[in-house]
Each structure stands twice: as C-alpha cells, then as structure tokens.
Amino acid sequence: xxxxxxxxxxxxxxxxxxxxxxxxxxxxxxxxxxxxxxxxxxxxxxxxxxxxxxxxxxxxxxxxxxxxxxxxxxxxxxxxxxxxxxxxxxxxxxxxxxxxxxxxxxxxxxxxxxxxxxxxxxxxxxxxxxxxxxxxxxxxxxxxxxxxxxxxxxxxxxxxxxxxxxxxxxxxxxxxxxxxxxxxxxxxxxxxxxxxxxxxxxxxxxxxxxxxxxxxxxxxxxxxxxxxxxxxxxxxxxxxxxxxxxxxxxxxxxxxxxxxxxxxxxxxxxxxxxxxxxxxxxxxxxxxxxxxxxxxxxxxxxxxxxxxxxxxxxxxxxxxxxxxxxxxxxxxxxxxxxxxxxxxxxxxxxxxxxxxxxxxxxxxxxxxxxxxxxxxxxxxxxxxxxxxxxxxxxxxxxxxxxxxxxxxxxxxxxxxxxxxxxxxxxxxxxxxxxxxxxxxxxxxxxxxxxxxxxxxxxxxxxxxxxxxxxxxxxxxxxxxxxxxxxxxxxxxxxxxxxxxxxxxxxxxxxxxxxxxxxxxxx
Ligand code: 16G
Ligand code: MG
Numbered sequence: 279x280x281x282x283x284x285x286x287x288x289x290x291x292x293x294x295x296x297x298x299x300x301x302x303x304x305x306x307x308x309x310x311x312x313x314x315x316x317x318x319x320x321x322x323x324x325x326x327x328x329x330x331x332x333x334x335x336x337x338x339x340x341x342x343x344x345x346x347x348x349x350x351x352x353x354x355x356x357x358x359x360x361x362x363x364x365x366x367x368x369x370x371x372x373x374x375x376x377x378x379x380x381x382x383x384x385x386x387x388x389x390x391x392x393x394x395x396x397x398x399x400x401x402x403x404x405x406x407x408x409x410x411x412x413x414x415x416x417x418x419x420x421x422x423x424x425x426x427x428x429x430x431x432x433x434x435x436x437x438x439x440x441x442x443x444x445x446x447x448x449x450x451x452x453x454x455x456x457x458x459x460x461x462x463x464x465x466x467x468x469x470x471x472x473x474x475x476x477x478x479x480x481x482x483x484x485x486x487x488x489x490x491x492x493x494x495x496x497x498x499x500x501x502x503x504x505x506x507x508x509x510x511x512x513x514x515x516x517x518x519x520x521x522x523x524x525x526x527x528x529x530x531x532x533x534x535x536x537x538x539x540x541x542x543x544x545x546x547x548x549x550x551x552x553x554x555x556x557x558x559x560x561x562x563x564x565x566x567x568x569x570x571x572x573x574x575x576x577x578x579x580x581x582x583x584x585x586x587x588x589x590x591x592x593x594x595x596x597x598x599x600x601x602x603x604x605x606x607x608x609x610x611x612x613x614x615x616x617x618x619x620x621x622x623x624x625x626x627x628x629x630x631x632x633x634x635x636x637x638x639x640x641x642x643x644x645x646x647x648x649x650x651x652x653x654x655x656x657x658x659x660x661x662x663x664x665x666x667x668x669x670x671x672x673x674x675x676x677x678x679x680x681x682x683x684x685x686x687x688x689x690x691x692x693x694x695x696x697x698x699x700x701x702x703x704x705x706x707x708x709x710x711x712x713x714x715x716x717x718x719x720x721x722x723x724x725x726x727x728x729x730x731x732x733x734x735x736x737x738x739x740x741x742x743x744x745x746x747x748x749x750x751x752x753x754x755x756x757x758x759x760x761x762x763x764x765x766x767x768x769x770x771x772x773x774x775x776x777x778x779x780x781x782x783x784x785x786x787x788x789x790x791x792x793x794x795x796x797x798x799x800x
Contacts, residue, residue: 284385287325291381294321302376304369306609306761308341308355309376316352319376323354326375328394330368334359337420339411341404346458346497346522346629349490361412361677363611403461403525405680412677429683430472432673436690437475439662439669450698452477453689454518456506458495459488462525462681469682476689481508496522496529496630496681500546501713504539511536517699519688521681526610527630528681530688532699544703547584547592549688550626551705553634554582554601556691557622557670563663564647576643581620583613586730586756587628590771595706605729609761610679631679636671644668709752710775712782714768718793721759721766730758739792746784750777755785766793 297315309319323340331338339357347353356364356372364372399407406425414420455478457463463483470478482494491498494506499520505513506520513533518541520529530544561578581602584593588605596603606612610631617623617633621640626632636644644667651661673690675683692702718724725735733740733756747753750772757768766789770782 287385288381291321291385294318296377296379302373304364304372304376307363307611308353309372310347310351310353310762313350313352316354320354322376322378323356323372324396326368326372327356328396330356330358330364331394337411337414339399339407341407341524343404343524344460344490345404345524346491346495346527348492357408357411357677359411359415361408361415362614363678366611401461401464403465403680403682405526405675405678405682406465408677409675409680426469426472429673429686430469432669433473433686433690434475435669436666436673436687437693439666440694450517451475451689451693452479452517453685454479454481454509454513454516455685456481456494456499456509456518456520457483458506458521458523458525459484459490459492460495460521460523460525462521462523465525465682466521473686475693476686482506491523494520496520496527499531499541500529500543500629503541503543505531505533505541509533510539517692519685521685522630525681526679528684528688529630530699530702532703542703543708544699545589545708546626546628546630546632547589547708548703548705549630549684550582550584550588550624550632551592551595552688552691552702553624553626554580554596554599555705556694557624557634557667558599558601560663560666560670561622563659564667566660576640576647578621578640580622581617581624583616583623583625585613585627586758587769588626589628589708589711590752590754591706591709605731607726607730608758614678626679630681633676633679633684634670634674635676636667641668641671644671709771709773710778711769711771712775712778713770714782714786715760715763715765716768716786716789716794717764718766718789719795720793721764723793724757724759724766724789726756726758731756733757736792739788742788742792743785746781746788750781753777753781755781757785757789 294317296318300315302309302311302319327338327340336359338359341357342352342354344352358364409425410420455466457466457480459482463480466478466480467483482488499506509518514536518531531541534542558580561580581604582596583604583606585606585608593603604616606616613625617625617635621637623635644664648664648668651658651664655661673683673687723736724733726732727734743755747755752773755770757766760767768782768786768789770778770785772778772781
C-alpha cells in the first residue's frame with residue numbers, strides 16, 4: 279500500500295475507535311449490537327467489503343439494518359457477489375478486522391483497498407440489495423424499478439396462467455399487510471400500484487410515525503401469536519400478512535374472532551408447504567404420462583430444506599407428499615447452501631425467511647422445453663406448467679428470502695388454487711410448541727450436532743433431555759446456543775400445549791442446572 283494511502287487509512291480509522299472491552303462476532307448474519315457501539319464495525323465492514331469486491335472483481339453489497347429487532351439494535355452485513363451471504367470462509371477475517379484494537383493492527387493484513395468504488399443505493403429492503411448485487415454481477419439491470427418490474431410482471435404471468443374455471447370463482451384477491459413500520463411497508467406502497475389482480479392494503483408502513491418492530495412485524499406476530507398494532511376485531515376473517523423490519527421475513531395470519539387478540543398463524547413452514555405443493559404439481563404436469571415420448575425429458579430433483587424449528591407436522595406433511603426433506607442448522611446461509619444443491623430447492627425457516635432456488639441447468643432445460651412445447655403444443659397444459667415454473671423463477675428472489683416476492687407468490691398460488699387462508703391453513707395442523715430462552719454463564723458451552731438436534735456438550739445433558747422428552751406423546755425437544763443473543767434457546771413440541779409447555783420448562787431447568795448461574799454458584 280502506498281505511504282499516503284496508509285496514513286489516510288490510519289487517520290480515518292482513528293476517527294472510529296472500536297468500543298473498549300467488546301468483542302464482536304460476525305455471527306449468524308453479520309455484526310449485531312446496539313447502534314451506539316457499532317460505528318467502528320460499520321467502518322471496518324466497509325473496508326472488508328472493498329477487499330471482497332477487489333478480490334472477486336465483482337460487485338458486493340453492504341446492508342445496515344435492525345431487521346426484526348428493536349430500533350436501537352443494529353446490524354451490518356455483506357452481500358456476496360452471488361447475491362447470497364458473505365462466504366463463510368471470510369467470516370474469521372471479518373472478526374479479526376472488526377476487533378483489531380488499534381489502527382495499526384487494522385492496517386496489517388490489508389494490502390490494497392484503493393480502487394474499490396462505493397455506490398450508495400439509498401434505503402432498500404435487504405432482499406432488494408441482494409437481488410441487485412446478484413443482477414449486477416450477471417450483467418443485468420440492477421435498479422429498483424427493474425426489481426419492481428420483474429416481480430410484478432412475473433406475478434401477472436402467473437395470474438394469466440390460472441385455469442379459466444378457477445378464475446370465474448375468484449372472489450378473494452385482497453390482502454392486508456403489516457409493514458412492521460419498516461422499509462418493506464414503504465416499498466409495498468410502490469409495488470401495490472403496479473398490480474392489477476391483487477388489492478394490497480398496507481398498514482404500519484412507517485409513514486405514520488410508528489416505531490419499527492414495536493408490537494408489529496413478522497417476528498412479533500410469529501412469536502407472540504397475537505395481532506400486530508393496527509389490527510383487531512374489524513379484521514376477523516381477512517387474509518393478513520406481516521413483514522419484518524427489513525422485509526426478508528413473511529408470515530400470514532387471520533383473526534379468528536373479535537373477542538380476543540389471538541391469531542391463527544400461518545408461518546414459514548406453511549408457506550413452504552404451499553410452495554412445495556404448487557411446484558410439485560407443475561412438475562408432475564410437465565413430466566406426466568403421454569409426455570414421455572419427448573426425447574427432452576428430465577427428472578427434476580426437488581428438495582426441501584428446513585431447520586429443527588420447523589413444526590414436526592409440516593415435516594410429516596412434506597414427506598407424505600413424497601418430498602426429500604433435509605435439515606440444516608439455523609441461519610439462512612446454511613439453508614441456502616443446501617437448497618442450491620437441488621434442481622429446485624425450497625427452503626424456509628418457521629420464522630418466515632425462505633425462497634425457492636432454481637439451478638442454472640434446470641432453468642436452461644426448462645427454457646428449451648418451453649420452446650419445444652410452444653412449437654408442438656402451444657397452450658397445452660404441459661406448456662402452461664413450464665411457463666408457470668419459469669414465472670416462479672423470475673418472481674421469487676434467487677439471492678435470498680424476500681417477503682415482497684414471497685407475498686406475491688403466495689397470492690398467485692392461492693388465486694390459482696382458489697383457496698382461502700383457512701383452506702391453506704388446513705393443509706395440516708401444527709403440533710403445539712413452546713420456545714424459551716435461558717441465561718447461562720457461557721452459552722458456547724453448548725455444542726450441537728445433527729442440525730442442532732443433539733447437544734454434544736455439556737456431557738450428560740442430551741441423555742437428560744431425551745429422558746424428559748420420552749415422557750410426552752409426540753414429544754420433541756432440543757437446545758442450542760443463540761447466534762444473536764447471549765442465551766441458550768429451548769424448543770419443545772408435544773401433542774398438547776400443556777405438554778409442550780411442561781417439556782420446555784423441564785428442559786429449561788436442566789439447562790440451568792448444567793450451565794446456569796444457579797449451578798455455578800454452588
Ligand atoms: C438471524 C438469521 C435467521 C435466524 C435467526 C436465529 C439470517 C438472515 N437471519 O436472524 O435466519 O433464524 O438469526 O436467531 O440468517 P438465534 O440464533 O438468536 O436463534
Ligand atoms: Mg430481517
């Protein structure tokens with residue numbers, strides 16, 4: 279590095295000294311902390327992003343967002359050239375860079391960052407940034423209007439392909455969306471005007487001064503199972519949805535009665551199930567009997583990826599459909615990586631983050647098959663199925679889970695099936711579950727394996743959990759250290775709510791006995 283460049287870097291980095299006594303870690307999805315101590319991390323992530331861009335000779339992204347957390351709690355993360363999460367190989371480097379205590383140590387290891395160009399894309403949802411990085415590196419138009427145009431036009435294609443009989447009965451094309459008082463609500467106000475076959479009512483759009491993620495948003499709705507602010511007895515029976523603050527999570531819900539604030543939740547697992555059902559149906563049409571004569575047939579490998587938090591009833595349902603279900607540890611980077619190994623990989627976390635990935639080779643085959651069908655049987659069911667799959671691949675974000683594009687896909691599929699939210703919710707019935715968190719002395723003492731379903735350490739804890747779980751019909755329980763909070767999380771599932779609560783409580787006690795402050799004080 280040239281002398282004047284390094285002195286410039288020394289000077290500017292001393293403007294953003296790292297907080298004393300705090301060690302930040304890249305964690306599940308970027309550096310997260312109270313905004314007051316994050317300045318130096320943001321500065322250094324800028325340097326890291328520049329290095330990543332130069333190393334890969336591609337465009338990368340930097341996102342600052344509170345996501346689903348309270349407004350003072352911020353995060354900063356890098357979007358890789360593929361549009362996905364930062365390569366996990368670079369995470370240790372990110373940790374070193376962000377925790378270097380002096381500007382001099384920061385300098386060592388950085389050979390050259392000059393030459394990188396920073397573009398301020400303004401305020402976007404997290405998935406919009408991922409989409410733009412992906413598009414830009416593929417040489418495609420990477421602007422916000424191009425994003426809106428792509429998702430709204432592919433939505434229109436899906437609606438145009440709805441079988442005629444269904445269209446006549448179509449009554450219910452209205453959805454009410456809670457924007458979490460975040461950026462997603464604001465963007466949805468733009469998107470809704472580009473749609474003719476769907477009426478979107480946006481609440482908590484952030485325009486009326488509501489506080490981000492405060493009693494609103496996908497995380498609140500999914501965890502508390504009550505209506506978000508601004509929803510209530512007037513909404514009984516309506517199809518409602520909630521985004522999180524940066525619009526990478528989506529859950530649906532309905533208000534069953536006007537006597538309480540409780541909701542019927544339709545979570546990420548059910549969105550996944552709806553998507554899987556639709557995709558499987560289209561693949562079946564495309565490759566069914568009578569179509570075999572084609573010398574251009576292809577048995578697409580369809581896979582589904584979940585985490586241990588997926589409701590057991592959803593996994594049973596997906597397996598009943600004959601689908602291959604794979605589990606990974608929590609965190610989008612893990613699910614995404616696995617889903618990318620299929621021709622069509624569908625992944626979702628129960629919290630509403632997920633998408634559908636199409637492999638390049640499957641898409642080229644699909645394009646070719648569609649062209650072939652257009653020649654020999656234009657307008658046939660097979661060709662429509664091919665077109666629907668192509669439209670889904672354009673609508674659904676290929677870089678990361680995207681609440682806006684998932685919302686449009688859910689709406690298109692519900693219209694296609696002529697299903698109400700109730701019909702959709704009845705695909706299967708969730709097993710009652712309970713989540714708890716336990717403060718412990720050192721959460722890293724819990725090490726898990728088998729996609730977080732088995733605790734390897736501390737010794738003996740898994741046997742104790744197993745013994746407790748065996749007492750409950752349909753009991754399932756696991757513990758894991760949170761990647762975003764200083765706690766150990768407990769998840770329990772059983773045939774009744776009382777049983778799930780009781781199992782979770784017993785296992786939380788075990789965690790406290792093995793790792794908690796109680797045991798350490800003894
Ligand atoms: C982050 C992850 C989310 C995961 C959650 C788990 C991304 C973009 N977000 O929000 O996928 O479910 O962390 O939090 O990867 P926990 O480790 O505290 O339970
Ligand atoms: Mg988020």
